[in-house]
Amino acid sequence: MEDQRDWPELREGEVTRxxxxxxxxxxxxxxxxxxxxxxxxxxxxxxxxxxVRGPRAxxxxxxxxxxxVAEQHFxxxxxxxxxxxxxxxxxxxxxxxxxxxxxxxxxxxxLLTARDDALVSRRDAIRAESANAAEALEHxxxxxxxxxxxxxxxxxxxxxxxxxxxxxxxxxxxxxxxDTNEFLLDAQEEGSARREVRAVDLFLASLATSWVxxxxxxxxxxxxxxxxxxxxxxxxxx
Numbered sequence: 001m002e003d004q005r006d007w008p009e010l011r012e013g014e015v016t017r018x019x020x021x022x023x024x025x026x027x028x029x030x031x032x033x034x035x036x037x038x039x040x041x042x043x044x045x046x047x048x049x050x051x052v053r054g055p056r057a058x059x060x061x062x063x064x065x066x067x068x069v070a071e072q073h074f075x076x077x078x079x080x081x082x083x084x085x086x087x088x089x090x091x092x093x094x095x096x097x098x099x100x101x102x103x104x105x106x107x108x109x110x111l112l113t114a115r116d117d118a119l120v121s122r123r124d125a126i127r128a129e130s131a132n133a134a135e136a137l138e139h140x141x142x143x144x145x146x147x148x149x150x151x152x153x154x155x156x157x158x159x160x161x162x163x164x165x166x167x168x169x170x171x172x173x174x175x176x177x178x179d180t181n182e183f184l185l186d187a188q189e190e191g192s193a194r195r196e197v198r199a200v201d202l203f204l205a206s207l208a209t210s211w212v213x214x215x216x217x218x219x220x221x222x223x224x225x226x227x228x229x230x231x232x233x234x235x236x237x238x
Contacts, residue, residue, distance in 0.1 A: 063100045066090045070107055078152035078214075079108060105157060109168040112150065116172055119147045123179055134192035137183040138231055141206050144176060145227070148210035155207040162200065177203045184234070197234045205230045 069090040073081045083104065087097040101107040122143045130136035148155050161169035162177070180199040187193035209226045212218050 059100075062090075062092055062096060066092065066097055066100060067107075067110055071111055074108075074111070074151040079104070079154050079157060083107070105161070105168050108151075108154070108157060109172065112169075112172065115147055115150055119143060119176070132192065133183070133186035133190040134235065137187045137193065137202075137234070138227075140180065140183045141202060141230065142227060144180070144203065144206040145210045145223070148207050149213050152214040155211040159204065159207050162204070173203070187234075192236055193234050194236055202230070202234060205233075 066086065070086050073086050073089065083097060084094055087094045090097070101110065123140060126136050126139045126143065130139060148158055157167075158169060158173055161167040161173045164170060177199050180203050184193055184197060184199050184202065188195055188197075209223060209230065212222050212226055215222075
């Protein structure tokens with residue numbers, strides 16, 4: 001390949017005096033110091049019309065398939081399950097998985113998307129259907145506990161996401177902490193919640209309660225008992 005420094009430079013308006021100006025080869029381009037071959041097979045009309053989408057469609061199918069496999073794998077093995085095993089089960093290379101999901105948190109965030117939407121819908125229903133602010137807050141905390149229990153071990157990466165802005169789960173967690181604060185403020189204004197209680201603490205309490213469901217000593221009484229303990233902590237005493 002020719003060195004770009006060997007190409008003659010022409011200033012604006014300069015006459016070539018019978019020489020043809022030399023241009024870089026049409027099909028070869030340098031990106032980040034690496035040679036790549038440009039695909040010239042598609043016509044301009046195909047590119048403009050959007051008919052040339054084979055690789056993009058294949059990439060989307062790979063991504064969707066990886067998510068389906070990861071859903072099953074995390075359901076069976078928890079969120080610490082092997083990403084290499086997920087890639088193998090999905091029939092793709094580990095590199096392909098990491099191109100779609102650079103880390104475990106990215107994969108979890110993608111898997112939680114539908115559940116996040118469902119929790120938002122439940123939040124709106126709780127606001128519309130609850131008899132008072134205290135009842136609404138209790139139901140919202142129960143809903144978050146259920147959301148955080150989608151996979152064994154999920155509460156820990158959710159908890160970690162509350163301490164950093166770099167996690168792909170951070171925005172989701174902060175949004176639900178904000179929702180919790182709105183429920184809490186309503187209950188405080190109503191006089192049914194203590195003034196010193198904080199939304200972030202209630203969010204963390206929901207994660208802790210959700211974590212207990214996968215503990216070896218937990219039984220069917222554990223979750224309602226912990227929910228009751230949490231309520232006794234935020235509720236005003238009569």
